[in-house]
Amino acid sequence: MTTRTLRLLGSGALAAALTLTGCASGSISGGADTGAGGSASDSELRDVKIGLFPSSAVAAIQLGVNKGYFEEEGLNLEMLLGQGSAAQLPSLSSGSLDFMLSSPTTPLVATAQGLDLKIVSGYASNRPEMVEDSVAVMVGPNSDIHRAKDLEGKTVSINALGSIGDIGIREAVELDGGDPDKVTFVQLGFNEVGAQLESGQIQAGMVGPPFMQQITADGGAVISDFIQEAGLGGAELVIASSGALVEQDPEVVESFISALDKTLSYAEEHQDEVRDLLPEVLGTSPEMAAKTDFIAWNAHLDVDALKQFADLMTKHGIVETRPDLDATVWSK
């Protein structure tokens, strides 16, 4: 009876988790595109699932799937889209997902809270020479804010408290001689920032492409490339897995990392092919896709950047105790 109840609860939780992560099995599925119509080789492939959020990452990984890099490693990769990595944590922990794309903040804060997660690979780093490759702090036309220090006493939007925006902007303000505690942060989606800057409800906001380009076109400007300024650019996105998976099946993790490495190297060298996939996998207009810049794809894991994340998360009060990197970063 107890086992049955637990199974029922487990099934319910799984269904809820899949609903919450917004997964639409088959819509973005590596196996469907590359499985050659259900050939015999399919049955030999190991099914793995990765949780992603709608971004260029979906197109980059789809490119690797189309190229057959995951099949070469014996994997049938399925991509599941969710709203964000924090919402996907239960699925990763329960084994509904094998891997998850995330900012380092989510796995670091999760392990600091006691969840058994591992960062198994890097995914992308910030290009120092380019502002438009990822997020930055922007202001509207004719703003009197010109640098990070000027954010003191202002209302600034970020996509989520406790995120890279939270710690990065605080650190950039402090490094510029300002007091980050005097900045009021509000949570706003990137798509809302332009209009709210115009109406004066916020004085600055964290924005990423393509909204960044729209705000620039309307006369706005970037005032802080805070990820670079705060020293967080080396590991802007990473791949996390559960402690259980890396312990029980390290071979599948190694195979995945190997396929991912090939995928990201190819995507980095062939960015136009990723742009070509954006309309298909994300519904981006071809015109917008053609103008999109990407962060640097690289499976290398920059541990120094992760240390900076851990330091700043502790310093700015996102976690009470510093995340233990030795326990969080997976080594073979």
Next chain:
Amino acid sequence: MISTLKRAGYFLGLPLILLAAWIGYTSVQTNFFIPEPAVLADRFFHIWFSERLMSDVLPSIGRLLAGLGLSIVAGVTIGVIIGYVRWIRWLFEPLFEFIRAVPSTILIPVLLLLIGINDAMKITLIVCSCIWPILLNTVAGVTSIDEVLQNTAKVIGLKKLDRMRYLVLPAASPQIMAGIRQSLAVALILMVVSEMFASTDGIGHWTINFQNRVAIPEMWSGILLLGIIGVVLSVVFHWIQKRILAWYEGLKENEND
């Protein structure tokens, strides 16, 4: 006395069973996402009744009550006018049907632009959703008043305002109360949703942030607090409803069920 105990037993029975199951589960199974009841209780009181009572709980309740109060006043007033004056009803019905069909959450970007990042925006969002159950139920209540009663009121010489006071409002009040009851849950949902966008405080704001910070017991404590507020609202409403509708025979029958 026995009846009261019996009712309390029914009311608390299922929650106590669930609590026992929860304690049982967490004592044999460690699950990061399901905290032990004692841990949750500790965080619950620590967060909401020491750190965030003044800064987050009271503002949330203020928004909730302001939104509900405005919805009741506006919904009942407009509902009575529309229900009572036929040509106004005909004039406004298509417009109301259109507005009612638009989910309030889609209005968030518009309200953010028109009103801004402040309490007025959040209260407006609550009103935009809560007003409809109250308004439509009021219209239904007013239009369903027996024609004979209306004619009798006219025959005995009651003026329009008196007819409103002594006939229309009392006769429509069971349906008005039904509309308010529907709005309670809607108000709570919209309060949370409004605090998830462009907010710096509030129970909804912090519950989402606890999720972002993977602070699981704290996240559950937000959900628990919202549930408790919902139950308290419902109990208070029931108490008020019993007094307002004491005369209403159907209600008494339901109580005896």
